[in-house]
Amino acid sequence: MASKFTRSNSTGWLMAGPAAVLMGLFIVLPFLFAIGLSFTNQRLISPNPTQFVGLSNYSQLLGIGLLTLEPERDDAGEILREEDGTVSYPALRGYTRNNPDYPQFDGMREWFSVSLGESRTYVLARDVVFAKAVVNTIIFVLVVAPVQGGLALVLALLINQKLRGINVFRAIYFMPVVVSIVVVSLLWRFIYDGQSGLLNNLLGALTFGAFPRIDWLGNPSTALGAIIAMSIWQAVGFHMVIWLSGLQTISPSLYEAAAIEGASKWQTFRYVTWPGLRNTAVLVLIVITMQAFALFAQIDVMTSGGPLDSTQTIVFQAVERGYGKQDISGGSTISVILFVFVLAISLLQRWLTREKK
Amino acid sequence: MASVSLKNVRKNYGAADIIKGVDIEIADGEFCVFVGPSGCGKSTLLRMIAGLEDISGGTLSIGDRVVNDLPPKDRSIAMVFQSYAIFPHMTVRENLAFGLTIANAPKAEKDAKVAEAARILQMEHLLERRPSQLSGGQRQRVAIGRAIVRKPGVFLFDEPLSNLDAALRVDMRMELAKLHSDLGATMVYVTHDQVEAMTLADKIVVLSAGTVQQVGSPLELYHRPANLFVAGFIGSPKMNFVEVTIDAVDASAIRISGPAMKAQTLPLTGAGQKAGDILTLGVRPHDFKPMDDGAFTGKVTLVEHLGNETIVNLALVNGQHLIVALDGDTACTVGETLTVGHPPEKAALFDQAGNRITG
Ligand SMILES: Nc1ncnc2c1ncn2[C@@H]1O[C@H](COP(=O)(O)OP(=O)(O)OP(=O)(O)O)[C@@H](O)[C@H]1O
Ligand SMILES: [Mg+2]
Numbered sequence: 001m002a003s004k005f006t007r008s009n010s011t012g013w014l015m016a017g018p019a020a021v022l023m024g025l026f027i028v029l030p031f032l033f034a035i036g037l038s039f040t041n042q043r044l045i046s047p048n049p050t051q052f053v054g055l056s057n058y059s060q061l062l063g064i065g066l067l068t069l070e071p072e073r074d075d076a077g078e079i080l081r082e083e084d085g086t087v088s089y090p091a092l093r094g095y096t097r098n099n100p101d102y103p104q105f106d107g108m109r110e111w112f113s114v115s116l117g118e119s120r121t122y123v124l125a126r127d128v129v130f131a132k133a134v135v136n137t138i139i140f141v142l143v144v145a146p147v148q149g150g151l152a153l154v155l156a157l158l159i160n161q162k163l164r165g166i167n168v169f170r171a172i173y174f175m176p177v178v179v180s181i182v183v184v185s186l187l188w189r190f191i192y193d194g195q196s197g198l199l200n201n202l203l204g205a206l207t208f209g210a211f212p213r214i215d216w217l218g219n220p221s222t223a224l225g226a227i228i229a230m231s232i233w234q235a236v237g238f239h240m241v242i243w244l245s246g247l248q249t250i251s252p253s254l255y256e257a258a259a260i261e262g263a264s265k266w267q268t269f270r271y272v273t274w275p276g277l278r279n280t281a282v283l284v285l286i287v288i289t290m291q292a293f294a295l296f297a298q299i300d301v302m303t304s305g306g307p308l309d310s311t312q313t314i315v316f317q318a319v320e321r322g323y324g325k326q327d328i329s330g331g332s333t334i335s336v337i338l339f340v341f342v343l344a345i346s347l348l349q350r351w352l353t354r355e356k357k
Numbered sequence: 358m359a360s361v362s363l364k365n366v367r368k369n370y371g372a373a374d375i376i377k378g379v380d381i382e383i384a385d386g387e388f389c390v391f392v393g394p395s396g397c398g399k400s401t402l403l404r405m406i407a408g409l410e411d412i413s414g415g416t417l418s419i420g421d422r423v424v425n426d427l428p429p430k431d432r433s434i435a436m437v438f439q440s441y442a443i444f445p446h447m448t449v450r451e452n453l454a455f456g457l458t459i460a461n462a463p464k465a466e467k468d469a470k471v472a473e474a475a476r477i478l479q480m481e482h483l484l485e486r487r488p489s490q491l492s493g494g495q496r497q498r499v500a501i502g503r504a505i506v507r508k509p510g511v512f513l514f515d516e517p518l519s520n521l522d523a524a525l526r527v528d529m530r531m532e533l534a535k536l537h538s539d540l541g542a543t544m545v546y547v548t549h550d551q552v553e554a555m556t557l558a559d560k561i562v563v564l565s566a567g568t569v570q571q572v573g574s575p576l577e578l579y580h581r582p583a584n585l586f587v588a589g590f591i592g593s594p595k596m597n598f599v600e601v602t603i604d605a606v607d608a609s610a611i612r613i614s615g616p617a618m619k620a621q622t623l624p625l626t627g628a629g630q631k632a633g634d635i636l637t638l639g640v641r642p643h644d645f646k647p648m649d650d651g652a653f654t655g656k657v658t659l660v661e662h663l664g665n666e667t668i669v670n671l672a673l674v675n676g677q678h679l680i681v682a683l684d685g686d687t688a689c690t691v692g693e694t695l696t697v698g699h700p701p702e703k704a705a706l707f708d709q710a711g712n713r714i715t716g
Contacts, residue, residue, distance in 0.1 A: 253442035256409050261456035261507070262430030271455070275446040 031339075038333040044326035057333040063126030065105050067095060070119050079118065089120055096124065130334070133305075133312035136224055140231075140313065141292040148232045149284050152239035157273075159240070160247045170244075174237040181234060185301035188230045192216035192302075217303050220310035227298050227311060235291065239284050246280030247273070282353045286346055293342050314338050359420035359433055359510030359543055360385045361406060367414035368401055368567075375401050377567040378415070383545060383560070388537050390546045390554040392590070393564035399547040400515055402564070406545060407436050407513050419511060435504035436513040439520060441496045443488050443503065450484040453502050474502040477539065478532075494525045501536070514546040518553065530556060551591055555579070563587050585711040588639050594668060594680045596705075599638045599653075606630045611706070611715075613638065617673035619652045623701045627714045636714070637707040642668070642682040644703040651698025653679060660689050671695060 038057055042050045071087045072080040080088040096105045108124035111131050115121075125131040159169050176184060191198040194215025203211040216226040250273065258268045296315040299305060305312040305320070314334060322331020361383040368376035375398050383389045391399045404410040406417060408429035416423050424432045443452045451458070453474055454467045475481045478498045488496055497517055504512055517533075518526045534557055537544055548554055554561050555575045563570040563578065563586070570590075571583040582588035588596045601615040611630060614620035615638070630636075643666075645653075658678070659670035667687050671679040681697055683689065706715045 251440060251442065253438045253440050254444060256407075256429075257436070257438065257442040257444075257503075258455075258459075259409065260407060260429040260434065260436050261459055261503075262428075263459050267459050271444065271447075271459075275444070278446075 034332040034335045037329045038336045040329050042329045042332075044323065044328045046326075053329075057329055058337070059126070061127050061130050061330075061333055061337065063108065064111075064131070065108055065124040067092070067102075067105060067122045067124055068116075068119050069122065087118070087120075092122060092124075129309055129312055130314075130317055132309045133314050133317045136310070136312055137293060137295060137314045139224065140228055140295055141289055143228050144232055144292045145285060145288045148236055148288055149239060149281075151232065152236045152284065153243050153277075155236065155240040156243035156247055157269075160244055173240055176234045177237045179234075181297045182301055184230070184234050185298045188226075189217065189302055192226050192230075194218055218307055220308045223303055223307060223311045227295075227302060231292075231295070231298055235288075239288060242284050242287075243277070243280060246277045250276035278353065278355075282350065285353070286349055289345060289349065290342060293338060293345075314341075360387075360418075361389075361511055361543060361545065362418045363402075363406075363415065364417075365415040366402070366405065366412060366417055368398070368405060368410065369413050375567050376405070376413075379564075379567075379569050381562055381569065381572065383543060386541050386543055388534075388544045388546065388557055388559045389562060390548060390558035390560070391562045391564055392548055392551060392554045393570075394590070395549060397564045398567045399549070399564055403436075403513050403515050403545060403547045406432075406511070407434055408432050409436075433510035434513055435507040435509035435511075436515070437497070437500045437504050437517045439516040441488075441500045441520075443496055443499050445488050447487070448484065449480070449486050449488070449491070449499050449502075452488070452499055453484075453506050455503060456507055470506050474505040477505060477536070478502050493521050494529060497521065497529065501533075505536075505540070510543060512542055512544040514544065516548055517546075519548070519550070526553075533557060551593065555591070561591075563590060565590075581713070582639075582705065583713055585637060585639070585707050588705060588707070588713070592641055594642045594682065596639045596641050597679045598707075599640075599677065599679075601636050601638045601706075603630055603632050603634045603636060605632055613706075617653065617655070617675040617677055619654075621652045621701065623704055623706065623715065625706075625715055630708075630714065635709060637711075639705040639707060640699050640703065642680045644699045645679070645681040645683070645697040646699070647683065647687070647695060648698040649696060651696045653698070654694065654696040655679065657689060657691050657693050657695055660691055669695065671697065 039052060039054060040050050041053045069089045072090055074080055082088050092110055095102045096108045105124055108126050109128050111123045111125040111128050113120055113122040155173055159166055194213060200213045214222060216222050254272050258272050294315050295313045299311055299313055299316045303311045305316055318331045318334035321327045363379055363381045366376060366379045391402060393399050401410060405412050412425050417425055419432055450471055453471045457467045475484055480498055483495060518529050521529060530553055546557060558575055561575055561578055562572050565586050571578060571587045578587055578591045582591060599615055599618060601613040601618060603611060604614055604620060605612040609625060610622050611625040612620060612622045653673060655671040655673040657669055658672045661668040665685045667683045667685060667689060669681045669683060669689055671681055705713055708714050
């Protein structure tokens with residue numbers, strides 16, 4: 001016999017209704033809109049009618065090419081050199097601007113290049129800024145996911161013991177989580193300041209002035225690292241709490257059984273704690289990855305993508321294009337690409353961490 | 358193989374005294390059962406022997422070593438937990454071999470010991486399964502197997518059967534008894550089930566509120582309980598207690614009577630009683646028989662026919678109830694009046710402090 005709830009669930013729908021409408025309105029609908037807009041040339045405000053442009057937004061963003069050039073030689077076959085002695089190559093512009101022999105490179109710019117023997121291979125991108133944003137985001141994810149997850153686990157293991165005042169530590173580690181990321185970013189701008197920043201003062205004091213002052217956020221080689229460090233610090237407490245809840249689901253008698261068998265601390269972790277945390281680990285990993293891909297506020301507050309595009313990220317680019325440059329279709333395209341990316345990675349993570357038969 | 362000896366062992370959590378000075382000697386190869394009501398400290402005591410709780414005072418020896426400060430793994434013990442405590446992500450084989458894996462034992466040794474334990478417990482066909490694919494009884498078997506692989510001097514069991522259903526519990530109880538006779542190892546077993554205690558034990562330790570009430574063989578405790586607590590705790594249904602007054606006493610006999618009991622004379626060995634004192638008379642339900650000149654007369658308020666016996670609840674004139682176990686085919690109906698008595702030598706007398714005074 002069907003229960004009362006499955007036969008007539010109008011009450012249920014009524015109760016879920018308000019939340020469902022809001023979610024549909026503010027999550028599902030914009031998402032569908034973004035997919036739709038990514039195939040058009042829609043601008044935020046424009047007098048021209050919207051046109052369907054197919055996949056051109058995608059090819060504009062993702063277009064990449066490889067071009068290998070031989071050095072320029074004089075009539076005798078000698079390699080020509082610049083005044084400073086470096087090998088001279090033909091100008092790239094000759095290949096990427098209206099060259100009928102290389103239509104596939106038309107409009108592209110140099111992203112980076114590598115020398116292989118005498119020849120030089122150029123990686124060209126149609127949208128170099130977006131390419132940099134993708135790489136920066138991936139670096140951010142690849143560093144933050146393991147480091148933040150690992151650090152959070154270490155903290156969780158440390159505070160998962162019966163000590164006097166352990167709650168003080170729990171509170172301290174969790175505190176940055178409850179402060180808005182915008183506020184945290186503002187504060188860390190002062191910490192990273194090139195002149196009188198706390199970090200520079202601290203390093204100077206520790207090394208008796210030997211450590212040179214660094215403009216952490218103004219230097220292309222340190223800016224992304226600085227943002228990574230701050231981001232790890234800010235959310236580590238949140239993941240610590242998730243690990244902690246996982247730790248507390250492990251039955252104490254398993255630890256006692258391991259102690260009776262003579263397991264060392266490391267063996268106990270390896271055979272009891274870690275297997276007991278596998279579901280938590282999947283959760284933490286996926287949550288950190290998603291959050292890391294969505295990196296925006298820190299960039300917006302601290303560097304706006306600079307210096308020299310060294311801290312561009314995918315979401316920052318999406319917002320920058322959609323609203324800064326009013327190119328709403330370009331922003332939508334970036335969002336859709338990010339969605340596919342994150343979905344693929346989540347599925348991959350789930351598959352990699354699946355329970356093996 | 359090892360004996361276990363506890364001398365004035367104590368445990369306190371802060372100001373709370375949980376184990377209040379316990380002396381127990383467990384001989385090599387003995388099956389010793391700790392029984393007592395919930396919260397009396399049985400598990401705590403067992404965990405102190407295992408090394409999972411530290412000892413606040415006294416000395417604990419296993420074999421001829423004082424082990425107070427040794428970690429669990431060095432005490433030559435193995436423990437089986439009520440919750441099984443088998444590792445959920447390992448197969449049965451890996452669970453059994455866990456201690457050997459930890460110790461980096463060679464594969465051949467692992468295989469041999471696991472096979473041996475699996476043979477003893479008849480679970481060769483389960484070795485590749487995971488705990489989630491096992492029944493409760495099979496899981497407990499794995500836990501016992503893991504203990505066997507350790508070849509400990511002393512096996513410790515903390516209510517190992519209490520998560521199993523009644524039928525399985527009886528089976529596993531017999532298996533444990535067989536295991537004990539096969540291995541000949543010392544076993545310490547905690548339970549609050551007195552049937553388990555009576556059937557398994559060579560020696561029972563009755564605990565109450567952190568103190569030892571009595572130590573003895575099952576029949577000793579049943580027939581010669583040292584005090585009211587043990588008398589009430591061992592035996593099912595519970596022993597009946599009736600308050601009585603001494604009418605007369607001499608060197609070998611005592612005459613007592615009570616508000617709902619006819620005067621009767623019982624044999625006495627101890628001295629120091631005088632007429633007028635209040636005592637407690639204890640009679641086991643199975644020692645009562647219907648007899649016309651019996652000491653107790655009352656109205657039958659409840660009859661339970663169990664087939665092999667009939668349990669009768671008798672309301673005496675002062676409102677007190679007696680539980681009487683009669684023959685299985687005794688005809689008896691609610692509301693009728695019944696007079697029961699008991700052989701004089703089958704009754705126990707307890708003084709005001711609760712200690713037994715009759716021989
Ligand atoms: N960590 C602790 N702190 C304070 N008191 C404790 C602690 N652990 C146990 N106790 C107390 O010690 C007493 C004995 O506990 P124990 O677990 O040994 O009882 P038990 O006899 O095994 O009971 P049960 O039959 O219910 O398992 C209980 O009153 C319990 O409240
Ligand atoms: Mg217990």
